[in-house]
Amino acid sequence: MKVYVSGIGLISAIGRTIDENLISLxxxxxxxxxxxxxxxxxxxxxxxxxxxxxxxxxxxxxxxPEVNSYPRTTLLAIHAAKEAYKNxxxxxxxxxxxxxxxxxxxxxxDRSEIYYKNPKENSDFIRTHHCxxxxxxxxxxxxxFDMISTISTACSSGLNSMLxxxxxxxxxxxDRVVVGGTDSLSRFTLNGFKTxxxxxxxxxxxxxxxxxxxxxxxxxGFLIIESERSLEKRGKDPICELxxxxxxxxxxxxxxxxxxxxxxxxxxxxxLKVANLKPEDIxxxxxxxxxxxxxxxxxxxxxxxxxxxxxxxxSSTKSFTGHTLxxxxxxxxxxxxxxxxxxxxxxxxxxxxxxxxxxxxxxxxVLEGKGIRNVMTxxxxxxxxxxxxxxxxx
Amino acid sequence: MAIYINxxxxxxxxxxxxxxxxxxEVKEYSTLMISVQPDFKDFFNIMELRRMSRIMKIxxxxxxxxxxxxxxxxxxAINTGTGNGCIEDTEKFLNKMLDTNEGxxxxxxxxxxxxxxxxxxxxxxxxxxxxxxxxxxxxLSFEWALLDSIMLINEGEADNILVGGIDExxxxxxELKKNLNLWKKEPFSNLELLNSTTNGTIPGExxxxxxxxxxxxxNCYAKIxxxxxxxRINGFDDLSSFFNANLQANNLTIADIxxxxxxxxxxxxxxxxxxxxxDSVFKDVAGGYFKHLSGEFDTSSAFALWLASNILKNxxxxxxxxxxxxxxxxxxxxxxxxxNNKNHSIIVLSKC
Amino acid sequence: MNELIKNIKEQVIEQLxxxxxxPDEISETESLFGEGLGLDxxxxxxxxxxxxxxxxxxVENPADGKEIFSSINSMAEFIxxxxxx
Numbered sequence: 045m046k047v048y049v050s051g052i053g054l055i056s057a058i059g060r061t062i063d064e065n066l067i068s069l070x071x072x073x074x075x076x077x078x079x080x081x082x083x084x085x086x087x088x089x090x091x092x093x094x095x096x097x098x099x100x101x102x103x104x105x106x107x108x109p110e111v112n113s114y115p116r117t118t119l120l121a122i123h124a125a126k127e128a129y130k131n132x133x134x135x136x137x138x139x140x141x142x143x144x145x146x147x148x149x150x151x152x153x154d155r156s157e158i159y160y161k162n163p164k165e166n167s168d169f170i171r172t173h174h175c176x177x178x179x180x181x182x183x184x185x186x187x188x189f190d191m192i193s194t195i196s197t198a199c200s201s202g203l204n205s206m207l208x209x210x211x212x213x214x215x216x217x218x219d220r221v222v223v224g225g226t227d228s229l230s231r232f233t234l235n236g237f238k239t240x241x242x243x244x245x246x247x248x249x250x251x252x253x254x255x256x257x258x259x260x261x262x263x264x265g266f267l268i269i270e271s272e273r274s275l276e277k278r279g280k281d282p283i284c285e286l287x288x289x290x291x292x293x294x295x296x297x298x299x300x301x302x303x304x305x306x307x308x309x310x311x312x313x314x315x316l317k318v319a320n321l322k323p324e325d326i327x328x329x330x331x332x333x334x335x336x337x338x339x340x341x342x343x344x345x346x347x348x349x350x351x352x353x354x355x356x357x358x359s360s361t362k363s364f365t366g367h368t369l370x371x372x373x374x375x376x377x378x379x380x381x382x383x384x385x386x387x388x389x390x391x392x393x394x395x396x397x398x399x400x401x402x403x404x405x406x407x408x409x410v411l412e413g414k415g416i417r418n419v420m421t422x423x424x425x426x427x428x429x430x431x432x433x434x435x436x437x438x
Numbered sequence: 439m440a441i442y443i444n445x446x447x448x449x450x451x452x453x454x455x456x457x458x459x460x461x462x463e464v465k466e467y468s469t470l471m472i473s474v475q476p477d478f479k480d481f482f483n484i485m486e487l488r489r490m491s492r493i494m495k496i497x498x499x500x501x502x503x504x505x506x507x508x509x510x511x512x513x514x515a516i517n518t519g520t521g522n523g524c525i526e527d528t529e530k531f532l533n534k535m536l537d538t539n540e541g542x543x544x545x546x547x548x549x550x551x552x553x554x555x556x557x558x559x560x561x562x563x564x565x566x567x568x569x570x571x572x573x574x575x576x577x578l579s580f581e582w583a584l585l586d587s588i589m590l591i592n593e594g595e596a597d598n599i600l601v602g603g604i605d606e607x608x609x610x611x612x613e614l615k616k617n618l619n620l621w622k623k624e625p626f627s628n629l630e631l632l633n634s635t636t637n638g639t640i641p642g643e644x645x646x647x648x649x650x651x652x653x654x655x656x657n658c659y660a661k662i663x664x665x666x667x668x669x670r671i672n673g674f675d676d677l678s679s680f681f682n683a684n685l686q687a688n689n690l691t692i693a694d695i696x697x698x699x700x701x702x703x704x705x706x707x708x709x710x711x712x713x714x715x716x717d718s719v720f721k722d723v724a725g726g727y728f729k730h731l732s733g734e735f736d737t738s739s740a741f742a743l744w745l746a747s748n749i750l751k752n753x754x755x756x757x758x759x760x761x762x763x764x765x766x767x768x769x770x771x772x773x774x775x776x777x778n779n780k781n782h783s784i785i786v787l788s789k790c
Numbered sequence: 791m792n793e794l795i796k797n798i799k800e801q802v803i804e805q806l807x808x809x810x811x812x813p814d815e816i817s818e819t820e821s822l823f824g825e826g827l828g829l830d831x832x833x834x835x836x837x838x839x840x841x842x843x844x845x846x847x848x849v850e851n852p853a854d855g856k857e858i859f860s861s862i863n864s865m866a867e868f869i870x871x872x873x874x875x
Contacts, residue, residue, distance in 0.1 A: 151574075193578075232551075293566060
């Protein structure tokens with residue numbers, strides 16, 4: 045059974061809608077700027093892919109019940125899921141089973157940071173702290189309750205939500221699934237990554253020899269995936285197929301990847317197998333490419349292991365959006381779908397020199413009309429949780 | 439395809455971990471129900487233990503002992519479910535960050551605050567490169583991990599899967615949730631849950647892990663007949679039809695069920711639905727309960743699965759589990775749990 | 791120097807949750823990583839927090855940790871040369 049993508053929705057530092065994101069990507073306009081919305085003592089020394097909208101503004105725009113009662117991750121998720129639902133032209137139909145599956149890492153942390161020490165001010169915040177709250181609220185907003193699930197596998201959370209959604213369709217448990225990733229900036233993650241000493245104080249440079257680390261970002265990226273039967277019934281043409289998925293564990297270290305790229309290699313290999321494709325069928329890879337020393341070298345080694353001397357055109361879009369953690373898989377899956385839809389490859393901005401040991405050069409300009417058929421996207425997380433998806437032209 | 443439970447291990451507020459006897463002694467609590475911990479030095483060296491918070495210790499111990507029990511070194515997948523994840527490490531990092539106004543913070547607590555530390559640490563320990571996911575859907579977190587595992591077996595992706603449900607409670611988290619009126623206002627004995635006349639429950643914690651497989655081993659505890667859950671149910675009629683439809687879809691009737699384990703937690707409002715079911719749909723079926731043993735927490739259904747699988751393997755229903763004192767030697771057990779009239783879940787097990 | 795070494799050992803034990811070890815069990819010359827005490831890269835980050843908090847030394851490049859933390863003695867020498875408090 046095949047699984048199709050029929051809608052996309054996205055909010056990131058480079059745009060509040062699909063169209064805005066596409067314009068920024070085409071114009072090579074980064075969203076990594078000074079930190080303004082998040083209140084932190086580190087704002088003058090760090091940059092991030094921050095969405096310049098307050099929670100109040102997001103909440104008002106979405107008409108969510110009470111202003112300031114939903115965490116930022118929830119607001120971003122509803123924003124992107126709503127766009128995807130509309131983009132797919134989906135309407136509730138009791139003849140079809142609709143589910144919502146979301147990947148996230150911080151859940152309601154932004155509210156917890158405010159109220160953990162002052163619970164008297166707003167005792168309700170603890171109800172919104174757990175990750176599952178986001179999914180419950182998105183399901184409520186879309187009135188889609190047939191199955192709801194939340195996954196937290198660090199930075200691969202978003203891709204894993206899509207992998208699960210695809211399998212639920214193949215197992216005939218759902219007909220349509222709203223799948224995606226969401227995460228907001230928080231003091232918790234900013235300070236956390238600071239202790240790991242892997243933040244680049246300037247715009248990150250993925251796959252560059254002189255890369256200094258990552259920039260954090262925030263956002264949400266969602267897909268509507270659907271069964272053939274559901275599409276036929278409503279006479280809808282899909283955008284592309286979600287043809288492959290792979291999940292593997294690096295099992296090497298809690299935060300670093302193994303030198304031979306085992307986990308990334310295995311997840312890409314599995315995804316090819318599910319899609320029934322050969323390495324040479326892949327036309328473009330939206331790599332994880334965080335800009336950290338460790339990620340880029342090990343991902344590069346895994347690419348060379350799998351693709352030998354024919355590594356496909358590839359780029360990291362994290363120097364546009366920052367590393368949006370649990371949302372990154374969601375956002376980059378949407379970029380991958382856009383790549384197929386518009387026959388477009390996005391540039392890896394801020395790159396100048398290749399990593400010597402790899403000699404791999406990412407795409408640095410917008411490329412159009414390459415005849416793209418299959419796009420791969422990677423997400424690798426803490427704990428060695430690695431995932432890969434493949435999207436294919438129909 | 440038939441799914442078998444070939445290993446079942448739990449660390450809980452009761453003496454459940456590697457005991458000779460099956461719940462013949464019961465521990466009484468009045469507020470927090472914290473797990474009874476074995477000497478972890480029997481399982482890990484000092485260097486391994488130095489970073490593990492309580493949840494990591496109970497997680498790693500039950501997981502690795504389950505694999506040992508099943509004689510499996512490299513499971514085809516590791517799926518974990520947790521409602522709140524590693525709260526202790528999260529709170530340590532968060533509190534220090536707030537207290538020092540983003541001062542000197544420890545990377546270790548940050549790294550280990552992520553939910554997937556649970557599944558990832560097991561993979562790291564066993565050098566297992568296979569499928570690995572952590573589910574965080576509140577009271578359905580464990581059900582999702584189990585459903586995914588069953589799907590993987592049916593898809594032919596894996597033969598033996600390690601699956602578990604893990605949660606911890608901290609004093610601080612307990613205090614914060616007190617404000618939501620989730621707990622009993624006064625100290626209340628866990629052994630009095632059936633006699634409760636007030637709202638609120640007693641919080642607990644624990645880790646329960648299983649090795650499930652398409653093949654039955656000599657050590658088999660039980661066969662999983664089916665698992666299903668529903669987020670929203672509109673009223674009691676809808677709930678009874680949820681039970682009937684699921685049983686029917688699996689060629690079973692109410693009469694085939696010998697024991698129902700209810701998620702009764704002592705909150706009179708929440709418990710209403712259990713008693714209503716017990717007096718109507720399951721009026722002729724023996725009833726049992728489990729949250730007086732485990733306390734209430736998001737993955738308590740994993741504890742219930744440990745209990746049910748041990749009842750079937752030992753051919754014995756511990757007296758403390760029975761609601762009515764009916765003599766029963768069940769061949770088939772149904773576990774029913776729900777959360778404030780949401781997230782209804784059913785797991786049906788039978789003897790293997 | 792001996793006083794400093796004693797202090798460092800106690801601080802390392804506290805920072806890395808090694809309460810089951812006594813200061814005497816940590817060698818001054820043996821490697822803290824790998825074959826010696828068996829510390830890893832996360833411990834190195836923890837030790838950098840220790841340097842900044844206790845001695846006011848900010849290490850900018852995590853890669854420098856390898857040399858600084860190669861043994862208790864090397865740590866002591868580095869602290870002596872760079873301490874701000």
